[in-house]
Amino acid sequence: MPLSPSTLLQLHTDIRQTRVSDEGIILRQEDGEILVVNEVAIRFVELIDGNRNLDELTDILLQEYKVDRSTLADDLAEYASELISHNVLSITAS
Amino acid sequence: MSSFADKMRQTWDENILFSALLELTYSCNLDCSFCYNEKDLQGRTLSRSQYLELFRELRAMGVFNLILSGGEPLAHKDFFLLGAEARKLGFVIRIKSNGHALHAATAKRLKEEVDPFSIEISLHGACADTHDRQTRVPGSFDRLIKNLFILKDLGLRFQLNSVLTRWNENEIAAMYALAEKFAVPLKFDSQVTPKDNGDSSPLELSPSEKGLRELLRHQHDFARQMQSEATEQPPQTRSYCGAGTSTIAIDPVGNVFPCVQWRQAIGNVHDQRMQQIWQNSTALNSIRDKNIEARTNMLNQGSKAALGAFCPGVAKLISGDATAIYPSVHLRSKLHEDILNNTDI
Numbered sequence: 001m002p003l004s005p006s007t008l009l010q011l012h013t014d015i016r017q018t019r020v021s022d023e024g025i026i027l028r029q030e031d032g033e034i035l036v037v038n039e040v041a042i043r044f045v046e047l048i049d050g051n052r053n054l055d056e057l058t059d060i061l062l063q064e065y066k067v068d069r070s071t072l073a074d075d076l077a078e079y080a081s082e083l084i085s086h087n088v089l090s091i092t093a094s
Numbered sequence: 095m096s097s098f099a100d101k102m103r104q105t106w107d108e109n110i111l112f113s114a115l116l117e118l119t120y121s122c123n124l125d126c127s128f129c130y131n132e133k134d135l136q137g138r139t140l141s142r143s144q145y146l147e148l149f150r151e152l153r154a155m156g157v158f159n160l161i162l163s164g165g166e167p168l169a170h171k172d173f174f175l176l177g178a179e180a181r182k183l184g185f186v187i188r189i190k191s192n193g194h195a196l197h198a199a200t201a202k203r204l205k206e207e208v209d210p211f212s213i214e215i216s217l218h219g220a221c222a223d224t225h226d227r228q229t230r231v232p233g234s235f236d237r238l239i240k241n242l243f244i245l246k247d248l249g250l251r252f253q254l255n256s257v258l259t260r261w262n263e264n265e266i267a268a269m270y271a272l273a274e275k276f277a278v279p280l281k282f283d284s285q286v287t288p289k290d291n292g293d294s295s296p297l298e299l300s301p302s303e304k305g306l307r308e309l310l311r312h313q314h315d316f317a318r319q320m321q322s323e324a325t326e327q328p329p330q331t332r333s334y335c336g337a338g339t340s341t342i343a344i345d346p347v348g349n350v351f352p353c354v355q356w357r358q359a360i361g362n363v364h365d366q367r368m369q370q371i372w373q374n375s376t377a378l379n380s381i382r383d384k385n386i387e388a389r390t391n392m393l394n395q396g397s398k399a400a401l402g403a404f405c406p407g408v409a410k411l412i413s414g415d416a417t418a419i420y421p422s423v424h425l426r427s428k429l430h431e432d433i434l435n436n437t438d439i
């Protein structure tokens with residue numbers, strides 16, 4: 001499913017995450033795979049609740065980081081694709 | 095982007111609390127002859143609400159790994175409630191258990207309600223005679239094996255842990271074979287430690303030099319098969335280990351320690367919040383200094399093998415000084431070097 005501003009994302013239930021200073025650690029319990037992600041990506045993951053769409057997530061992060069909207073939207077789309085490919089996230093609605 | 099190993103080094107170097115081990119209770123359904131727990135520990139046990147508050151605080155501090163141990167953690171009356179709450183808070187839950195109570199219904203409940211990332215289960219021998227001799231509970235080996243099949247069927251991730259002793263040192267190969275049967279790792283600890291109260295009677299069960307040599311040979315062969323180095327390079331960190339720099343352990347009455355082995359209290363959960371202890375404890379600051387000193391001390395030994403054989407917590411228990419190298423470190427590092435240099439016969 002392609003990503004769009006209205007895409008709804010959900011974390012897989014086996015995902016555990018934390019921050020270690022300015023980066024995040026994501027563990028996939030199912031197979032023990034660990035990912036280290038940057039500060040914006042871990043914040044993005046923290047905000048995913050299955051209710052906010054990509055556009056709303058962009059709005060929240062825009063208030064927290066000094067970056068223009070289109071750059072942030074591109075970054076989030078990239079993080080989302082990457083995390084989907086690692087079975088961290090899935091798309092629930094588009 | 096950093097690697098996970100980089101992040102772990104950062105937790106040690108910057109005192110970022112990453113793992114907390116909770117000894118929920120010292121009650122146990124087995125009675126291991128060499129158990130280090132202080133069974134008659136005095137004090138007020140932490141209540142359910144104190145644990146829940148502690149969990150919230152630890153999670154807010156960024157703690158990732160929550161290790162539930164004991165005694166036998168499943169013997170705590172609120173084990174499932176606490177486990178489920180820890181899961182809700184997003185901890186990576188690891189359980190240290192003797193496996194005795196993990197029959198079908200309990201194991202199923204564990205998976206459904208707690209969903210641990212891993213369970214570390216103690217194995218004391220490769221046959222009932224040896225295992226039951228150590229646990230002092232007849233039938234415990236057979237029951238454990240039955241339970242391991244159940245865990246496997248349920249898809250619960252587990253590994254076996256074993257302390258090398260004089261009684262099981264002739265069964266090393268058979269214990270590895272048993273672990274292989276379940277396709278799980280078996281991790282040996284070759285150091286029998288004194289009891290937490292300093293009583294050295296467990297040391298009577300320490301393995302012989304022959305037993306230690308046998309274990310090291312197995313480990314070396316295994317590392318060679320995996321084409322990895324038998325001894326690791328010293329990590330580029332300031333401290334010797336994560337004790338008090340990225341880990342803590344808390345006993346059933348709320349005493350906080352830098353690690354489960356290093357029994358020097360740095361505070362108590364009844365009196366202070368965890369954040370306060372972690373940031374302000376003077377005892378913890380001096381432990382961190384000792385940890386740095388221990389690393390320098392070990393590097394000065396000039397032996398890579400010695401590095402893996404030392405534990406500041408055990409040193410503290412044995413001699414009162416967390417940086418003092420104790421005799422079994424010298425022995426184990428000598429045996430290790432013999433094996434690396436192919437001079438062991």
Ligand SMILES: C[S@@+](CC[C@H](N)C(=O)[O-])C[C@H]1O[C@@H](n2cnc3c(N)ncnc32)[C@H](O)[C@@H]1O
Binds near residue numbers: 130
């Ligand atoms: C105290 S037990 C608690 C968890 C659980 N009851 C169990 O036995 O796995 C934790 C681990 O410590 C090990 N242990 C107990 N007494 C020891 C001692 N004196 N020296 C070294 N390890 C010890 C046990 O074999 C077990 O692997």
Ligand code: SF4
Binds near residue numbers: 122
């Ligand atoms: S099962 Fe664990 S806690 Fe119980 S007596 Fe044995 S080592 Fe101690």
